[in-house]
Amino acid sequence: MEERQLLDSASGQTDATRERILDAADVLIQRLGIHGVTIAALARRSSLSRPTIYRNWSDADDVVRSALLRRVARILEEFPEPATTRARLVDDVLRFTTLFRTDAVYARLLEDEPEAFTRYTLQRVGSSQRLILQWLDTAIDAAQRDDSVRRGDSAHMAVMLLLIAQSAVLSHATVAELIDDAAWERELRAAIDGLLRP
Structure with a gap:
């Protein structure tokens, strides 16, 4: 039971971290365009480390694709x-x-x-x-x-x-x-x- 709660908590943190990075990507695209979305800029904007971003995505292009997918999903909601x-x-x-x-x-x-x-x-x-x-x-x-x-x-x-x-x-x-x-x-x-x- 305790182990399950820890797993749920870790998953929630991962989801929250991913959302934070995607929120940062949204802001960067709106302000600077696609070319403004770099791992360094994402790290600064989200106040997270570069390794944290790389744990979730392979590169900045991958983050952009995820951010665009999330926006389509929200429209479809x-x-x-x-x-x-x-x-x-x-x-x-x-x-x-x-x-x-x-x-x-x-x-x-x-x-x-x-x-x-x-x-x-x-x-x-x-x-x-x-x-x-x-x-x-x-x-x-x-x-x-x-x-x-x-x-x-x-x-x-x-x-x-x-x-x-x-x-x-x-x-x-x-x-x-x-x-x-x-x-x-x-x-x-x-x-x-x-x-x-x-």
């Missing part, structure tokens, strides 16, 4: 129940894009470091994308059972839906002079709905 109809799924994806674009860290990357955003989110399917894909797949599958989403492989449809949403978010600033926010959202809604419609 805004959707505790998966959509079960096409209409709600479309609403949820549009709301997700808004939350994503206005997230302090992701907004910084999109505005000032689009190449870093591309590297961390588009060049390969990482943990953040897999988390989003799982969320989309679950909702698409539920909406297919409702008969409001066309038949087909829900995982494949989730991939295409993610590509559409990611592309729209990444290009938003680029096309801002050509299309206002209301029209952008309306056309993105039509694209998503068209992909899913039976």
